[in-house]
Amino acid sequence: MKRLPLGTGGLLALAAIVVFLPFVLPNNFYFDVAVKTGLNAIVCIGLNLLIGYAGQISLGHAGFFALGAYSSAILTARYGWPAPLAMLTGAVGVGLIAFVVARPILRLKGHYLAMATLGLGIIVAIVINREIALTGGPDGMTVPAFSIGGWRAVGAQTWYWIVGGALLLAVWLSLNLIDSGVGRALRALHGSEVAAATAGVDIPRYKTLVFVVSAVFASLAGSLFAHADRFLTPVEAGFLRSIEFVTMVVLGGMASTFGGVVGAAILTVLPQLLAGFHDYKHLAFGAIMIGVMIFMPKGLVPSLAMLLRRRPRAGAGP
Amino acid sequence: MSLLRVENLTKEFGGVRAVADLSFAIDRGRIHSIIGPNGAGKTTLFNLITGVYTPTAGRISLDGHDITALPTAARAARGIQRTFQNLQIFFNMTAIENVMVGRHLHLDTRFLPSLLSLPAIRRANRSAAERATELMRFVGLDSWLDADADAMPYGALKRLEIARALAAEPSLLLLDEPAAGLNPKETADIDALIQKIAASGTTVVLVEHDMKLVMGVSDHILVLDYGQRLAEGTAEEVRSNPEVVRAYLGQAAPGVG
Numbered sequence: 001m002k003r004l005p006l007g008t009g010g011l012l013a014l015a016a017i018v019v020f021l022p023f024v025l026p027n028n029f030y031f032d033v034a035v036k037t038g039l040n041a042i043v044c045i046g047l048n049l050l051i052g053y054a055g056q057i058s059l060g061h062a063g064f065f066a067l068g069a070y071s072s073a074i075l076t077a078r079y080g081w082p083a084p085l086a087m088l089t090g091a092v093g094v095g096l097i098a099f100v101v102a103r104p105i106l107r108l109k110g111h112y113l114a115m116a117t118l119g120l121g122i123i124v125a126i127v128i129n130r131e132i133a134l135t136g137g138p139d140g141m142t143v144p145a146f147s148i149g150g151w152r153a154v155g156a157q158t159w160y161w162i163v164g165g166a167l168l169l170a171v172w173l174s175l176n177l178i179d180s181g182v183g184r185a186l187r188a189l190h191g192s193e194v195a196a197a198t199a200g201v202d203i204p205r206y207k208t209l210v211f212v213v214s215a216v217f218a219s220l221a222g223s224l225f226a227h228a229d230r231f232l233t234p235v236e237a238g239f240l241r242s243i244e245f246v247t248m249v250v251l252g253g254m255a256s257t258f259g260g261v262v263g264a265a266i267l268t269v270l271p272q273l274l275a276g277f278h279d280y281k282h283l284a285f286g287a288i289m290i291g292v293m294i295f296m297p298k299g300l301v302p303s304l305a306m307l308l309r310r311r312p313r314a315g316a317g318p
Numbered sequence: 319m320s321l322l323r324v325e326n327l328t329k330e331f332g333g334v335r336a337v338a339d340l341s342f343a344i345d346r347g348r349i350h351s352i353i354g355p356n357g358a359g360k361t362t363l364f365n366l367i368t369g370v371y372t373p374t375a376g377r378i379s380l381d382g383h384d385i386t387a388l389p390t391a392a393r394a395a396r397g398i399q400r401t402f403q404n405l406q407i408f409f410n411m412t413a414i415e416n417v418m419v420g421r422h423l424h425l426d427t428r429f430l431p432s433l434l435s436l437p438a439i440r441r442a443n444r445s446a447a448e449r450a451t452e453l454m455r456f457v458g459l460d461s462w463l464d465a466d467a468d469a470m471p472y473g474a475l476k477r478l479e480i481a482r483a484l485a486a487e488p489s490l491l492l493l494d495e496p497a498a499g500l501n502p503k504e505t506a507d508i509d510a511l512i513q514k515i516a517a518s519g520t521t522v523v524l525v526e527h528d529m530k531l532v533m534g535v536s537d538h539i540l541v542l543d544y545g546q547r548l549a550e551g552t553a554e555e556v557r558s559n560p561e562v563v564r565a566y567l568g569q570a571a572p573g574v575g
Contacts, residue, residue: 055410173433180432180439181418181425181446184411188419191408194370198406200394200423200486209429255410 007175010258014171018164022157031156035228037268038163039221042170044248044260046217049174051246052254053183054210055190056106057114059242060121061218066237067094067124068219069226073143074134076227083146087223091216098215102208118239125237140233143226159228166224167261170217174257177213186210187255218245240282247285251292253299262301319382321346321490321521322367327376329362329545336362338545340376344490344523344538349516351524351532353556354542355565360525361403363542364492368400369393380490395423399488401479403495403525409468413459416467416478417450420485453481457511473504480511490521497528509535533557541565 025031043065050056071090075081081089105116128135135141146153146162153162177183185206188196197203226232235241248267253259267288271281296303320343329337337359344350352360365371367378369390378386385393399420408416426432426442454463457477462470470478476496483491493512497505509531516522526532532539533553541549541562549559556562 176435176439177433179443180435181422181427181442182429182432184415184419185422185427187411187415188408188422191410192406194390195402195406195408195482196419197370197390198368198394198400199419199482200391201419202389202391 007179007257011168011171011175014258014261015168018168022160028156031160033269033272035156035159035163036225036272037265038160038167039225039228040245040248040268041167041261041264042163042221042224043218043245044252044264045170045174045257046214046221047245048249048252048254048257048260049177049186049217050210050214051249052256052259053178053190054186054207056207056211057110057246058117058211058214059114059239059246060117060119060124061214061245062237062239062241063121063124064094064098064215064218065222065225065241065245066128066232066234067097068222069232069236070128070135070222071219072223072226073141073232076144077141078134082148083144083227084148087220090223091219094219095212095216098212099208102211103204106204106207106211118242121237121239121242125234125239128234128237135232135234138234140231143230143232145230146224146227153227159224163224163228166220171257171261178257182206182209190255243282244285247289250299251288253301253303256299256301256305259299259301263299266300320344321381322523323379323382324363324367325377325379327363327366327378328374329359329366329371330374336545337366337373340542340545340547342540342547342550344521346489346521347516347519348537349512349522349524349535351526351536351539352542353526353529353532353539354548357544358542359545360542361494362545364400364494364525367393367492368398394486394488397487397489398492399483399486399490400492401476401483401494401496403498405472405475405479407467407475407478411467413462413465413467413470413478414447414450414454417453417481417485418446420453420482421446421449423486450481450485453484454478456484456514457481458507473500476500476508477511480515484515484520488520490523491515492523492525494525495527496524497526497531505531 021034025034043061047058047061050058068090071093072083072086075086075089076083101120105113108116129138153159185196185201188199188201189203189206193203244267248263249260251267252261252263267285292299322344325341327337327340328335352363354360362371366373369388373386377384380396380398385396408419425446426438431439451463457480459474459477459481462474467478480496497508500508505528512522512524512535524532524536536553539551539553539556540547541556543565548565549556549562
């Protein structure tokens with residue numbers, strides 16, 4: 001396959017960036033920004049499988065992110081579970097929730113699917129806001145450090161390496177999946193559901209699969225976020241967070257694993273670095289969304305890749 | 319035993335009976351054509367056979383097994399493939415990937431091994447790509463092996479759909495107007511291709527308006543009109559059937575003919 005070397009090359013380039021970035025990051029604030037970038041990127045990689053490759057929309061992925069984060073937070077803080085077990089339990093729980101809601105939700109298309117996933121995210125946000133005894137409600141809750149045995153993961157630099165490793169793993173898994181029969185089936189149901197079904201692709205099964213996978217990616221990123229930041233508020237479950245994730249995917253490039261990473265990097269780093277920009281963050285997201293839709297509907301990475309290759313290729317890059 | 323058997327099949331859209339109490343059988347290993355005026359129910363019939371539509375009444379069986387209630391993908395697993403009158407290409411993929419999707423039923427699609435790209439998956443990828451290349455050559459798409467689907471012309475996409483369908487190794491291949499929109503040279507190529515496919519042992523059912531193609535290539539022709547069987551037989555029998563002539567040319571006004 002011609003795309004495989006390209007994907008491997010991209011993965012190596014990303015690994016090099018992860019390894020060498022610490023040499024230019026001046027202080028812990030920047031490491032913290034890098035950690036948040038990596039976690040958003042992991043969510044976007046999963047979300048891109050759903051939106052970019054399989055062509056299904058979700059406006060509720062902050063809900064899965066928050067469910068993972070709060071599962072880790074609650075199980076470790078209130079019940080004293082070991083952090084890795086809490087994280088796994090959260091991921092399995094989120095996977096199950098996604099599995100149960102996937103069938104009825106993914107029967108919908110277009111706007112209706114957007115509305116249904118939006119509702120799902122809002123329900124999660126409401127529950128987290130209201131279950132004050134467990135979640136601390138709108139005031140938020142503190143989260144114990146991530147620890148395995150006697151080792152505690154604390155500090156932005158430690159988390160940089162944890163998240164960097166997780167990001168590379170997520171990219172590798174996503175590239176593998178896309179370049180398999182499963183990945184081609186997902187892209188096929190995006191291209192034409194009736195033709196995919198005719199080729200023998202079990203449409204409901206594959207839609208469910210990709211929804212669950214993307215939800216689990218978000219949940220795991222959420223768990224890591226909870227322990228890295230040590231403090232959680234319901235903002236993480238909010239509608240605007242879901243929109244941020246979708247914007248990152250669209251900006252970076254739909255149906256491009258690295259596009260999701262680039263989109264997450266730009267939209268995480270920009271608001272952090274530009275003072276005063278923060279208040280206008282969502283305004284800027286909206287403007288970026290409109291601009292990208294008009295001028296490069298395929299997103300940054302596929303559009304640039306197309307320019308470089310001078311040969312048009314549909315959004316099927318790596 | 320017939321490969322495909324359709325019994326008392328009916329499909330209603332609102333008050334319109336697109337297919338009305340239709341029964342027929344398709345024998346194994348030949349080229350069959352279904353013809354009829356526009357709106358006769360030909361494409362609806364294909365959609366019923368492949369499970370895109372659920373029939374209002376009636377029964378469809380393949381190889382003696384009732385498949386009426388099976389979803390499209392399950393029918394594909396039993397050996398039914400088709401092409402589409404209005405192209406259904408995966409435009410978000412390359413040409414060869416389109417054909418590789420056709421291999422889906424023959425691939426290792428376990429999730430975890432795919433996620434980890436285990437050697438079994440890489441082998442499956444390689445063999446799917448090899449088979450897809452062979453099939454693209456078989457249908458005459460040698461020069462499009464590296465193309466993106468959205469960069470290909472209409473005639474090539476028609477062949478690409480046939481290659482994708484063949485990749486599933488169907489026992490029954492339904493071709494919905496494979497020559498529509500093609501020039502005479504391309505139509506002649508499709509004619510030869512259909513004969514090649516039939517010769518390789520796949521039963522072909524053709525819906526087509528190009529009568530020269532139909533009459534030349536078909537062993538057996540079923541004529542539909544208003545969702546019902548108007549006539550059935552060899553090209554000769556159908557051509558000389560007055561009912562068929564009337565359906566196609568319209569009934570002569572009284573006093574004129």
